[in-house]
Amino acid sequence: MTMKIKKARGTRDFLPEEMWLRDFVEKKIIEVFETFGYRKIMIPTFEHSTLFKIKSGEEILEHMYTFKDKGGRELCLRPEATASVCRMFAEEMRGEKKPLRLYYSCPMFRYEEPQRGRYREFWQIGIELIGPKNEYSDAEVISLASLALKNLGITHKLEINHIGILRNLLRDLGVDQKLQSRIMTLIDKKDPSLEDFLKKNVKKDWEKILELIQLRGEKEILARATELLSDHKSCLLSIEELKRILDILDYIEIEYEVDMSIARGLEYYTGMVFEIKAEELGSQSQICGGGRYDSLIEILCNEKVPAVGFAFGFDRVVEVVKLKGLNFPEKRLDILVVPVSEEERKDAIKLVNSLRNNFIGKLSVTLELMNRSLRKALEYANSIKARYVIIVGKRDLENGKVTIKNMDLGKEEKINLEEITNFFKEA
Numbered sequence: 001m002t003m004k005i006k007k008a009r010g011t012r013d014f015l016p017e018e019m020w021l022r023d024f025v026e027k028k029i030i031e032v033f034e035t036f037g038y039r040k041i042m043i044p045t046f047e048h049s050t051l052f053k054i055k056s057g058e059e060i061l062e063h064m065y066t067f068k069d070k071g072g073r074e075l076c077l078r079p080e081a082t083a084s085v086c087r088m089f090a091e092e093m094r095g096e097k098k099p100l101r102l103y104y105s106c107p108m109f110r111y112e113e114p115q116r117g118r119y120r121e122f123w124q125i126g127i128e129l130i131g132p133k134n135e136y137s138d139a140e141v142i143s144l145a146s147l148a149l150k151n152l153g154i155t156h157k158l159e160i161n162h163i164g165i166l167r168n169l170l171r172d173l174g175v176d177q178k179l180q181s182r183i184m185t186l187i188d189k190k191d192p193s194l195e196d197f198l199k200k201n202v203k204k205d206w207e208k209i210l211e212l213i214q215l216r217g218e219k220e221i222l223a224r225a226t227e228l229l230s231d232h233k234s235c236l237l238s239i240e241e242l243k244r245i246l247d248i249l250d251y252i253e254i255e256y257e258v259d260m261s262i263a264r265g266l267e268y269y270t271g272m273v274f275e276i277k278a279e280e281l282g283s284q285s286q287i288c289g290g291g292r293y294d295s296l297i298e299i300l301c302n303e304k305v306p307a308v309g310f311a312f313g314f315d316r317v318v319e320v321v322k323l324k325g326l327n328f329p330e331k332r333l334d335i336l337v338v339p340v341s342e343e344e345r346k347d348a349i350k351l352v353n354s355l356r357n358n359f360i361g362k363l364s365v366t367l368e369l370m371n372r373s374l375r376k377a378l379e380y381a382n383s384i385k386a387r388y389v390i391i392v393g394k395r396d397l398e399n400g401k402v403t404i405k406n407m408d409l410g411k412e413e414k415i416n417l418e419e420i421t422n423f424f425k426e427a
Helices: 016-035 058-062 082-093 135-151 163-172 177-188 194-201 206-213 221-228 233-251 279-284 296-301 314-324 342-358 374-383 394-398 417-426
Strands: 046-048 066-068 074-077 100-109 121-130 157-162 257-259 272-277 286-292 307-313 335-339 365-367 388-392 401-406 411-416
Touching (some): 016 100, 082 307, 121 314, 135 272, 135 286, 307 314, 335 342, 342 394, 394 401
Parallel strands (some): 157 257
Antiparallel strands (some): 100 121, 121 307
16 A cells, blocks of 8 residues: 655655755855864754753744653653754853854754745754853854855845843833733734733833834944933943944944844844845845844853853845855766676776775766666766766776766776776866
């Protein structure tokens, strides 16, 4: 009996051509990460669900894949990486010298309505800088994100804010923590019900919140924010902190826009927050988000350890590469070895094995396994865009030779067997 089983909703299969592109994009991002001195880590696919209930925010909690294991423990598939990295630090890395520069690349899982650019299994690639608390570390993280996209040839728009400005204003207006989180979520989602919600739940000066989040533009808007919040000293400190970060970005010539409505959907952010957008994706234009979180690690290990980081929505970055038609190297087979008949197959296998041993990681070498005729084998080589075909025939072997055909040039030449390695080193 045949059973037709399809992939689960919100997941995808990636065929070889797609994986070649994804691997190329990942490599271009990672080479920038490693240029900055970041080291790769890997975190578990599932964690105790309590880890994300601490500070991840209601939006994450609503969409977690939770389940109980055979011991009755509630676990979840990781919905994001930062909490897991902080748990790793608290559990295994507290004794290491700081700063710690870490990066990851792995799938996340959220039970959301699938749509273009949004899946239930999706990939993030990001970094965490653990230890320093200053404007230089914040600027490093932002410049790293920007350079990684430039390395791919992606033009982008950087938008930046400081979450402390909003948080401190809400605190000064007497808004409790739970209500603050709800308001921040509405701001983050650009929810049209925000004004009515503020009227109903904030007792005084709620108009300041609306006026603040409408401020958007160059660094000069900080002067207006300072004027608006002149009675809120804690807000002014956050504005000054943001200004110092922007001064560094100006100095290293990174373009940005200040947007006081950036609130981010995760509750653990405490300082600078930023988003990066690519216009090619329209309404789903955000491809990167991050910021400073100085209290999350303390919750996990009772030690004050500041940190800052970001994550690329990797699937969206790949989509931008496709939409822009950016150039990337084509994946091709380097060498196809074809025995003319079954009689030469063992010699062909020996040759394939020798080439693989001599060119590990440098050339891809395969043996024709489908018993095709020479004509059909050459047609197959053309279809997969093989660079070279080595034809192993009886008459050539008797003379200690094989025929090598350059498929791009359509030229053939006979090469002594002992000279094959040098031939491909030079080619």
